[in-house]
Amino acid sequence: MIKNVSLQIRDPFVLPVKREGLYYLFGSTDSNIWGRGTGFDVYTGTDLEHCEGPFAAFRPGPDFYAEKNFWAPEVYEYNGRYFMFATFRRKDNELLGTAVLTAAHPLGPFLPHSEGPVTPVEWSSLDGTLYVDEQQQPWMIFCHEWQQTGDGEICAMRLSGDLRQAADKPVVLFRGSEAPWTTPYSSIKYQGQENYVTDGPFLFQADDGTLYLLWASFIHNTYALGIAHSEGGGIAGPWIHQEQPLFHQDGGHGMVFKTFENKFMLAVHSPNQTPDERPFFLEFIEEKGEWKTAE
Template structure:
């Protein structure tokens, strides 16, 4: 076991090298960043680049065999360089007594009004909803919120885990977007299981991130030529993330199922406004790649992380270029993700 003297010596050595440690880092200074992305099972990855500690936090659904901590929830790997990662720690566990008993999907962590908010999708298959357009059984599924003072957590449920969107809607993958006026919105996927053709919708929020009004439609999954119907005419919408380019263009990353599996695709608002109209651009990646998100490294490089394949997934990193009017996928960073069979950007 690492002694207090050893911890102090490690902290001092890091300070000399110019790396500062927060209290949380000091308490876990014996964690060794020995993992690389090929050794890190994950799904729906989300990275926060925390400038205060110069640490990358990679959030994904909690798995007890990896974190060593049980429960439906969220865990996070940590890294200083995007190449070497620590064993994951559970940062959120769904408490007993709330309505949900499963999920922990698509965790996103956003800074809002000085605190860090976790958006995570949970469900309960024993709470049925009326059968929807797909003909499949519907049940309660929704994004809920939890909050912490730092991205390290632990995160505590907000409003006892009540869904942000209306309870009658089967929704998932909520993401936070603040428009140019500072109005917060939750953009989410309305589940194809309920709608048949999945949609992207936006819900206005109050400053405390509770619902302020009814949701509004942004676009349908069938608007994209790259989205292929599954199980009849059903079309999936997954994983939205909004990004404003240097030229003021409003982009949305999102995922669906294509001709060769899960895909990472892109849309752009023709007006620059959240309510579009949205034009569907050529997809970025196929062959099981998807649910990606954009983040900036500490040296300013815009990056994309995706998972693939859909089952038993790992994370893969790509450089992205902000062209002003749009975004371009440049190249896979195999020096960081160690992919022996890299997948180049899709060329239509």
């Protein structure tokens, strides 16, 4: 396990750029991420233990559509440019949504690309992540928030080829209560019913081509990370959940990347309390169809 004790980051996301020999570390970097948003920083390093930065990857202009809750930036190389998918709380209706920003380089500066959030305007949605399928169709996988639905949803939505807008209505892949490892989140009640959180989806393919989906929820009010695989091979699923969580030491919002040595690594933050959250990197291993961390 590698833990960077000096960095306060939630929702860590690592972009390896092999031609530069650099890892770019993004995340929710405001010291109080529950309040006013100042932007997103990025750190760079030739390994996962030492880094340089912070560098200002995104700073909102005066006309930006949001001013608080700047969360979970993820950066992808797509069609020769870099695209950031990030969550913001809108000024006009106070709902969360995921927008797309773009830059010529991972260091930025990232500028708005979509017209506000790509997620439905009437939904409270967060943690959008990009997945491009075998037909080169881009998708956004995101959460329809439990505070609006009660039983949080993981949804998928086709995007236009330029990533500026939705190309279809979202479909529900599964709900938080469907996994065998989750328990109701009772710290806050939504309409007096049992609530299940869905948080931080991320898709990746194993070396054998199997499609996996990481996502976070709670076990007895403690933050945890689980994984599911697509039995049908594509985004539509059906999604089969691994029986036990991958990480349940009050951490989650995971993503998977490959090191320059071609090893799978899992990135999470832990603990889940501000301002103590720190990024963790754990070697990620598949054994007999199930994933686990090396430690």
